[in-house]
Amino acid sequence: MKKIFFLFIVLGSLNLIWAQNFNTKNNKNIPIVSVSIPPQAFFIEKIAGNTLKVNIILPSNTNEHHFEFKPSIMKKLEQSEIYFTIGLEFEKIFIDKFHHNFPNLEIINMQKNIKLLDFQDSHHGEQKDPHTWLDPILVQTMALNIYDALAQKYPENKNFYKENLNKFLAELDNLNLQISSKLENTKQKEFIVYHPSWAYFAKRYHLIQIPVEILGKEPKIKELKQLITFIKNKHIKTIFVQNGFPENAAKALARQCDAQIYVINHLSKDWEKELLNVSDALSKALK
Ligand SMILES: [Zn+2]
Known part of the structure; x- marks a missing residue:
């Protein structure tokens, strides 16, 4: 009886160790990508599903133009494989540092192929307006940029990403129509x-x-x-x-x-x- 009881304990703890290993291994296997603002995470999750974890740098109740980078943010970026930028001021200040400190971190400009407007809120239009994420049709271009980057980095998921991309593009068309009819x-x-x-x-x-x-x-x-x-x-x-x-x-x-x-x-x-x-x-x- 004692032996059986002992066996149970051994098996039980082995099971526990196995479960823990499995969980950490699983978490470690999910690549992390970083974005600057929460809407970008929404777009990436539409295409990547749960194949990626998205780390968001800015909380949603901050002023995106007056944001200070903290060391804790650097730590999270260090674990990321891709950082998707969106044309905000704080990104430019740190991009050189990223290249230097994290040579393996890929930096993708989510606004590639979008014609940016001059920012109404800057002196003599010296700055481009970053707020492209509030137009569903421009978000379609961003979705294509996300797809290109992810399909290249994680080719094993390419078909899954392509399917999700097409679904998301259709949703954005539909959203655009809904907003148009409201306004x-x-x-x-x-x-x-x-x-x-x-x-x-x-x-x-x-x-x-x-x-x-x-x-x-x-x-x-x-x-x-x-x-x-x-x-x-x-x-x-x-x-x-x-x-x-x-x-x-x-x-x-x-x-x-x-x-x-x-x-x-x-x-x-x-x-x-x-x-x-x-x-x-x-x-x-x-x-
Ligand atoms: Zn703004």
């Missing part, structure tokens, strides 16, 4: 948004974004007064504000113009749902 009959074309991240979206759906923020800062009294006059003349009743950006100027504006604040999240990981929500809110606001 095609709006009387008003101008919408007020705190941070000018909607230029590509506005261009696609024939709208005009009017930012509250000027050159990345809260507007001065004079600029605010001009904006108030504009909002009153146009009878605008909604001001869109992004999560993670200062709301004071927008709130002051809303009070003075008898308008409402509508909070949006242009960095949401739940990307498709967020675009549909914003479209609904815009369609209501611009009726």
